[in-house]
Amino acid sequence: MASTSKLIVISPVRNESQHIERTIASVVRQTIRPVRWIIVDDGSTDATGKLVDQAADLHDWISVVHRSDRGFRKSGAGVMDSFYDGYQRIANDSWDTLLKLDGDLEFDADTFALILRAFEQHPRLGISGGDVFHYENSNVVIESKGDPDFHVRGATKFYRRECWEEMKGVPAVTGWDTLDEVKANMLGWETRRISEARFLHLRPTGAADGGWRNAFKNGRGSYISGYHPLYMLSKCIKRLP
Secondary structure, eight states: OOOOOOEEEEEEESSOTTTHHHHHHHHHTOSSOOSEEEEEEESOSSSHHHHHHHHHHHOTTEEEEEEOOOSSOOOTHHHHHHHHHHHGGGTTOOOSEEEEEOSSEEEOTTHHHHHHHHHHHOTTEEEEEEEEEEEETTEEEETTTTOOTTOOOTTEEEEEHHHHHHHTSOOSSTTHHHHHHHHHHHTTOEEEEEEEEEEEESSOTTTTTOHHHHHHHHHHHHHHHTOOHHHHHHHHHHTOO
16 A cells, blocks of 8 residues: 655755765665755765755755865764754645655665655654665665564654654754654654665765774763763663674
8 A cells, every 4th residue: 555644855955976976876766765965065076066956956856955165074063953954845835744864775666666655654653764774795784683573763754743742853963863763752653664675885874983982972972861870881781793
């Protein structure tokens, strides 16, 4: 059964010229395409801006917001600042599901349909997404190994409108993609990944920031989220190779 959900996608991107065309192709070929896709070019200094403008010229449901270059990549809070710049453009739009999608992903044509079907089948599902993979020594490995089933990676966050509005959106802080789930759960909403929906990260999570900077960012996000030290210890042990 085809989904009747009105999906809007917002993608904050910066310097993704090596990957964005594959993400665009993935969205364009979806069996259930979004009613709008807003790509927020966060001050890219490469060809990203030109590539997304070309996509918007070809598809009237794609639009682009260009932000000025701040001079550096600002992960976490900066990503959500860009996201909300796009979100302002949908204030008067009718939608049922909102997706925050990264610009360095590739996925099959039925990926959106699988997740939207889960929303239809589970009325209390508030936040969902898919499993995220990347290449490692020519092998495809799952990034979300060790993540609890209720945690959805920030690269592919689908929100039911009722859940989004009850949460009053998500905070523009480091660790936003954990805090949103905590808030949704406190409000009685379910959050979980759909394992059949697979997203290929064309570069591993955090690769753009560097290993140490990304580890610090994740640690700070866990602190903001209030994780217990014993939980963090068990999480680290579980993720050991």
